[in-house]
Amino acid sequence: xxxxxxxxxxxxxxxxxxxxxxxxxxxxxxxxxxxxxxxxxxxxxxxxxxxxxxxxxxxxxxxxxxxxxxxxxxxxxxxxxxxxxxxxxxxxxxxxxxxxxxxxxxxxxxxxxxxxxxxxxxxxxxxxxxxxxxxxxxxxxxxxxxxxxxxxxxxxxxxxxxxxxxxxxxxxxxxxxxxxxxxxxxxxxxxxxxxxxxxxxxxxxxxxxxxxxxxxxxxxxxxxxxxxxxxxxxxxxxxxxxxxxxxxxxxxxxxxxxxxxxxxxxxxxxxxxxxxxxxxxxxxxxxxxxxxxxxxxxxxxxxxxxxxxxxxxxxxxxxxxxxxxxxxxxxxxxxxxxxxxxxxxxxxxxxxxxxxxxxxxxxxxxxxxxxxxxxxxxxxxxxxxxxxxxxxxxxxxxxxxxxxxxxxxxxxxxxxxxxxxxxxxxxxxxxxxxxxxxxxxxxxxxxxxxxxxxxxxxxxxxxxxxxxxxxxxxxxxxxxxxxxxxxxxxxxxxxxxxxxxxxxxxxxxxxxxxxxxxxxxxxxxxxxxxxxxxxxxxxxxxxxxxxxxxxxxxxxxxxxxxxxxxxxxxxxxxxxxxxxxxxxxxxxxxxxxxxxxxxxxxxxxxxxxxxxxxxxxxxxxxxxxxxxxxxxxxxxxxxxxxxxxxxxxxxxxxxxxxxxxxxxxxxxxxxxxxxxxxxxxxxxxxxxxxxxxxxxxxxxxxxxxxxxxxxxxxxxxxxxxxxxxxxxxxxxxxxxxxxxxxxxxxxxxxxxxxxxxxxxxxxxxxxxxxxxxxxxxxxxxxxxxxxxxxxxxxxxxxxxxxxxxxxxxxxxxxxxxxxxxxxxxxx
Numbered sequence: 001x002x003x004x005x006x007x008x009x010x011x012x013x014x015x016x017x018x019x020x021x022x023x024x025x026x027x028x029x030x031x032x033x034x035x036x037x038x039x040x041x042x043x044x045x046x047x048x049x050x051x052x053x054x055x056x057x058x059x060x061x062x063x064x065x066x067x068x069x070x071x072x073x074x075x076x077x078x079x080x081x082x083x084x085x086x087x088x089x090x091x092x093x094x095x096x097x098x099x100x101x102x103x104x105x106x107x108x109x110x111x112x113x114x115x116x117x118x119x120x121x122x123x124x125x126x127x128x129x130x131x132x133x134x135x136x137x138x139x140x141x142x143x144x145x146x147x148x149x150x151x152x153x154x155x156x157x158x159x160x161x162x163x164x165x166x167x168x169x170x171x172x173x174x175x176x177x178x179x180x181x182x183x184x185x186x187x188x189x190x191x192x193x194x195x196x197x198x199x200x201x202x203x204x205x206x207x208x209x210x211x212x213x214x215x216x217x218x219x220x221x222x223x224x225x226x227x228x229x230x231x232x233x234x235x236x237x238x239x240x241x242x243x244x245x246x247x248x249x250x251x252x253x254x255x256x257x258x259x260x261x262x263x264x265x266x267x268x269x270x271x272x273x274x275x276x277x278x279x280x281x282x283x284x285x286x287x288x289x290x291x292x293x294x295x296x297x298x299x300x301x302x303x304x305x306x307x308x309x310x311x312x313x314x315x316x317x318x319x320x321x322x323x324x325x326x327x328x329x330x331x332x333x334x335x336x337x338x339x340x341x342x343x344x345x346x347x348x349x350x351x352x353x354x355x356x357x358x359x360x361x362x363x364x365x366x367x368x369x370x371x372x373x374x375x376x377x378x379x380x381x382x383x384x385x386x387x388x389x390x391x392x393x394x395x396x397x398x399x400x401x402x403x404x405x406x407x408x409x410x411x412x413x414x415x416x417x418x419x420x421x422x423x424x425x426x427x428x429x430x431x432x433x434x435x436x437x438x439x440x441x442x443x444x445x446x447x448x449x450x451x452x453x454x455x456x457x458x459x460x461x462x463x464x465x466x467x468x469x470x471x472x473x474x475x476x477x478x479x480x481x482x483x484x485x486x487x488x489x490x491x492x493x494x495x496x497x498x499x500x501x502x503x504x505x506x507x508x509x510x511x512x513x514x515x516x517x518x519x520x521x522x523x524x525x526x527x528x529x530x531x532x533x534x535x536x537x538x539x540x541x542x543x544x545x546x547x548x549x550x551x552x553x554x555x556x557x558x559x560x561x562x563x564x565x566x567x568x569x570x571x572x573x574x575x576x577x578x579x580x581x582x583x584x585x586x587x588x589x590x591x592x593x594x595x596x597x598x599x600x601x602x603x604x605x606x607x608x609x610x611x612x613x614x615x616x617x618x619x620x621x622x623x624x625x626x627x628x629x630x631x632x633x634x635x636x637x638x639x640x641x642x643x644x645x646x647x648x649x650x651x652x653x654x655x656x657x658x659x660x661x662x663x664x665x666x667x668x669x670x671x672x673x674x675x676x677x678x679x680x681x682x683x684x685x686x687x688x689x690x691x692x693x694x695x696x697x698x699x700x701x702x703x704x705x706x707x708x709x710x711x712x713x714x715x716x717x718x719x720x721x722x723x724x725x726x727x728x729x730x731x732x733x734x735x736x737x738x739x740x741x742x743x744x745x746x747x748x749x750x751x752x753x754x755x756x757x758x759x760x761x762x763x764x765x766x767x768x769x770x771x772x773x774x775x776x777x778x779x780x781x782x783x784x785x786x787x788x789x790x791x792x793x794x795x796x797x798x799x800x801x802x803x804x805x806x807x808x809x810x811x812x813x814x815x816x817x818x819x820x821x822x823x824x825x826x827x
Contacts, residue, residue, distance in 0.1 A: 011518040012776065015713035016528050019513040029248045030536070032205035032222050033281050040207070041070055043270055043280035044126035045263070046116040047290065048108035050139055051324075051359035051741030052155065055106060055115065057136035063118060066132060068125035071274045073117040073266065075105040081269050082236045085261070090331040092474040093167040093355075098158055098326050102236065102265040108137070109157050109324030110361050111742055112289025114262060119270040119278050142359040142741035146298070146321050149356050157324060157357045167329045167355040169473055171337070171669060173412035174348030176304075179313025183304035187385050190300055192810040193373055193790070195293040195321075195735040198366055198725060199753060202250025203282035204291060206264045210271040216241040217268055223260050224252040224508060224550040226539055232261035233268060246506035247536035252550055253725075254365030256508075258328060259292045285746045292364030293735050295332040296321040297373045303381050304348070309391050309399040313348035316377055320355045325362035329355040332363065334470050335370030337673040338462040339787070341411045342378040343422045344400040349412065359741040365551060367722060367786040371462070372729075379457040379791035380809070383798065393795070394430060397458055398423055408772070413472075414662040414670030415462070417677040418771040418779070420705060422458060425767055429456070429681040429703040432765060438685060446803060451688040452698075453800025458681050459788035461706075462674035463780025464557030464656060467546055469673045472665040484659045487558035488543030491520060491566040493574065493648035495634050497594055497627030499524060499531050501566075504544035505559050506537040510782060511714040512555060516563045518710055519776070523567035524574070525591035526626075543651050553780035557675060560710075561654035564775045569650040577633060577648070578624050580641040597623035658773040676771055678779040680704040682723075682788045684796035690804070690822055693815030695731055695797060697760040707779030708770045715781045716764055722782070723762050726789025728754035732814045752814070801825075 023029050060072040084099035103114040116133055120126040143149040143157070149164040157164060180186065206221040217239050223229050226244050233242045249256065263280060270278040282291065297320055304313040320332050333353040340349060386396040402409050404421040411417065435454070442452045468483035487504040494500060501520055503512060513533035521528040542548070547558040571591065578596035579586035590599045632639045633648045640646060656675050665671040685699040702719060709715050732752040736744045745751040762785075770777025790811055797818065798808040804825045810817075 010522045011528050012522050012710050015711055016514065016518055018511060019517055019533060020511060031202060031248050031250060032207060032220050035207055035220055037207065037209060037277040040277040040279055041119040041121060041270070041274060042123040042126050043117055043119050043267055043278050044123070044130050045114045045266065045280065045286065046130045046133055047286060048104065048111060048113045048115050050108055050137055051111050051142040052140040052157070053108050053137040054140065055104060055108065055135065056138050058116070059134040063129040063132040066125060066129050068121040069118065069129050070121065071119045071270060072133065073269055073273065075103060075115065077273070078103045078269065079105050081272065082265060083238070085232060085327065086235050088327060089470045090328045090334070091326055092470060093169055093330055094326055095166065096161055098160060100325065100327055102262045102269070110290070110359055112286060112361065113324065114266060114290070117266050117270060119274055144358055144360065144737055144739060144741045146319050146356040146358065149358050157359065158326065164357050165354050166326055166357060168353065169330070169333070170350065170352040171413070171473060172350040174313065176313050176315060176348045176350045179348035180304040183312055184307050185305050185388070187303040187305050187381065187388050188301065189380060189384050190809060191377060191380055192298050193296065193376060194811055195296045196366070196729050196733050197291070197293055197735065198251065198253030198255055199748065199751065200251030200253060200255055203284060203287040204256065204260050204263050205281045206267050207277060207279045208264065208268040208271040209277040210268060210275070212272055212275060215239055218243040218245065219264055219268065220245045220247065221260065221264050222246065222249045222256055223264070224249070224256045224506065226506065226537065226544060226548055227546065228257060228261055229264055230539065232265055236265050237268060244539040245536055249506065249508040252508040253367045254369060254551060255292055257551055258364045259290070259362060284748070288746050288751065289743055290361055293323065293361050294366035295363040297332060299377050301377055301381055303385060305385050307389065309385060309389055309396040311344065311346045311385065311400055314346060314381070316351045318351065318353045320353065321358050321360065322355050323358055323360040323362040326357065328363050330473065331365060332370035332373065334473055336374040337413060337469055337472060337671065339371045339374050339460050340413050342375060343402060343458045343460055343679060344378065345402050346400065347412050360737055361735070367725060368783045371783070371787045372726065372790055375457065375459045375787050376791045376794070379788065379795065383795050393456060394426065394435070397426065401426065401458070415673055415677070417460065418773050419707070419769040420677065420679050421767070421769055422679055425679065425681045425703045425705060426458060428765065428767060429683050429701060432703070433683045433685070433699065433701050451690055451800040451803070453686050453688065453796040453798070455684045455792050455795025455797070455799050456682060457788035457792040457795060459679065461553070461678035461680065461780050461784035461787060462676070463553030463678065464675035465547065465549070465552035465554055466659070466663060466672050466674060468664045469671055472669045472671040475665065482546050483664050484655055485547030485554065485558055486545030486653055486655050487547040487554070487562055488545055488651055488653040489559065489562035489566045490543050490649065490651040491570050493570060493626055493630055493633070495627070495630040497625055497630055499526060500534055501531055501563060502534045502542060503559055504542050504548045504562060505555060506550050507535065508550045510555065510718065511711065512559065515710050515714055516559065519560060519564050520567040523564065523571055526594055530594060543653065545653060552674070553782045555782070556778050556780050557656060557774060558654050560778060561775045562652050565654055566650045566652035569652060570648060573648055573650065574629060576641065577629055577644065581624060581632065581639060582622050595623045595625045596629070676707070676774060676779045678704070678706045678781065678784055680784055680788060682785070682792040684792045686793070686796040686800055688797060688800040688818060693818035693822070695813065695818065697727060699763070700727065700760045701763045702785060703765045703767055704784065705767050705769050705779070706781045706784070707768055707774065708777035709766060709768055710776065710778060718781045719764050719785045720762050723785035723789050724754065724759045726786040727759065727793055730790040730793035730811055730813055732812050734812045
């Protein structure tokens with residue numbers, strides 16, 4: 001392999017100027033709703049007002065008579081024009097096949113479920129037409145809670161299943177029974193987390209332009225994962241020629257992975273029916289009702305504990321409220337394989353799960369997808385062990401943390417933690433927060449009747465998804481194909497000397513363009529502002545693969561790996577061509593500032609006497625600019641080296657080179673669920689007003705290990721955002737249903753999303769431990785702070801209310817919930 005001197009000044013590790021920010025700050029971002037196509041119609045979706053009902057009849061006559069109306073899509077149209085979605089990985093445990101279409105066809109199972117859609121010449125007419133569609137429903141009794149749904153006499157959401165518990169399953173590692181026999185005591189608890197969302201600023205949006213004559217379809221959609229859309233359209237419509245364009249996205253966070261496929265298919269059906277382009281943009285209330293929620297989860301937890309605080313084993317029984325769809329039955333359960341043992345040395349663990357369908361919105365991925373729940377189980381358990389033994393919560397965690405000299409560390413379920421110093425992070429967090437001083441202040445304030453609390457949580461942040469993970473639960477399923485992950489990048493040196501980069505994944509606002517331009521710039525000796533990263537994502541030209549997903553913390557592994565490898569290949573070709581033109585060995589060339597030149601061999605030695613062949617300092621150094629090389633590569637055959645392929649373009653598809661062992665599950669169910677593992681310690685300092693239940697977060701500290709940090713501002717931005725979300729989840733934001741299955745939190749105000757006023761200043765300190773397995777030592781950063789922050793807040797609030805004997809077992813901790821906890825403890 002050709003090598004050349006790397007430039008001395010590099011941009012990796014620096015907060016360089018953002019590529020994306022100028023266009024967004026100046027209003028030049030291009031989102032789905034910004035597109036206008038000739039002859040385009042506007043769609044609106046009719047949603048169910050009932051949580052549970054049969055569809056008995058339809059009358060669209062009055063709607064079609066409205067001036068400007070063009071078409072109505074009814075359940076009969078959906079059934080006749082499309083096929084059901086193929087069961088995916090998260091419906092793999094379903095015992096009986098259940099057809100699921102893009103809209104309800106016989107029955108509605110949650111308020112907001114799409115029932116019909118219209119296309120009109122303008123959006124206002126489309127909305128008016130919805131009021132003129134007459135749907136006859138036969139209301140059915142709703143089942144809203146999991147305990148109600150699990151009763152034998154409960155009304156069934158899916159009669160063909162004969163139950164509202166369509167999946168039960170379990171994983172077990174080590175000898176759990178032996179751990180409990182050996183334990184000196186058993187600590188038990190019952191925990192709950194609620195339904196919430198990331199409520200992205202931009203709701204679902206898509207445009208479909210179909211050509212029925214040629215059986216082609218182009219869609220513009222703000223989806224995070226192109227293959228979900230590609231599979232839905234090809235399977236649902238039987239089309240082979242599908243093009244997917246993903247422009248700028250106003251936030252994803254997992255919301256735009258799964259349920260969005262329903263609306264893309266509905267919009268495509270309207271386009272096929274009218275032979276015109278059709279645009280649909282979701283409104284906020286529709287998104288709150290039917291855009292997908294994080295799963296409400298309940299756990300019965302037992303920990304096998306020694307009196308020194310060592311946790312020998314854990315038994316967890318989980319119940320998931322998956323709402324009114326079977327397509328994401330196991331999504332929050334299987335994702336717990338990613339952080340099943342968190343940061344601890346425990347060797348024995350069993351996790352049993354039940355997925356329960358209810359008449360609520362279906363569940364979807366949300367920042368962390370199950371991992372915040374697993375962290376909540378571990379960190380609440382660690383606090384409970386500390387209380388039971390009369391130990392410090394810091395001491396209990398320290399006893400159980402994986403020692404730094406054991407990395408890379410293999411967990412009992414097959415994950416391999418690449419690097420870390422968890423105890424060192426915890427010690428540093430204690431020092432920076434002033435832990436002992438805070439405890440002294442807490443004692444003083446308690447004498448004044450004030451409630452100060454200090455809480456902590458430690459967590460891993462997995463990154464780089466393995467497509468074969470779910471085979472650990474469902475070894476015989478056909479709905480999961482592939483293993484590991486693949487994604488690509490294409491890089492080209494243009495005739496002008498500019499470098500263009502085409503990534504295999506869409507960008508949801510995480511500064512992918514900025515980060516990859518830094519990496520490519522360092523390889524090619526260019527300033528990042530001379531790298532042009534092409535947007536939007538276009539499935540016809542993007543080098544995308546199975547890991548082309550703005551989810552699962554994939555970018556840091558697959559996209560960065562592909563971009564770096566493609567840049568390295570291009571660098572070799574540049575050096576080969578330049579070496580030929582300069583009649584110089586490529587080993588003697590250096591790339592710097594958009595040019596290739598000979599490396600000077602005349603550097604003086606330490607006594608100041610240079611070698612005899614040292615050139616005069618006034619003699620010019622032969623060099624070729626990238627523009628000169630581009631003109632030769634694309635237009636001067638006579639100057640090309642013999643056998644040199646014209647052009648200067650390279651494509652690289654990246655797979656993780658250290659995926660073994662356990663890239664597919666072994667006979668013990670051990671699997672690499674994800675491939676890299678960041679980690680962090682969170683400490684929250686809160687004061688609780690016992691009279692009102694109000695919580696003030698006074699300090700929030702994160703000590704984080706994300707490996708090699710490519711751009712500190714980008715990583716800090718991800719940490720700030722995910723921490724703010726997790727804190728808000730813990731303290732109030734929630735989807736609330738009444739006993740009849742109707743959503744009460746239809747607006748952002750009702751939902752309780754924290755504003756900047758309620759969000760504390762988040763302190764971040766980095767203690768990077770580079771990964772030995774990744775391209776630059778980088779690890780994940782996109783989901784991390786959302787995983788431990790709910791647990792850290794719960795720990796802090798419980799600590800503040802210790803004088804009342806309060807135990808925090810459930811989120812969210814709204815003022816009313818805290819007030820009730822205090823009141824119940826007083827009784």
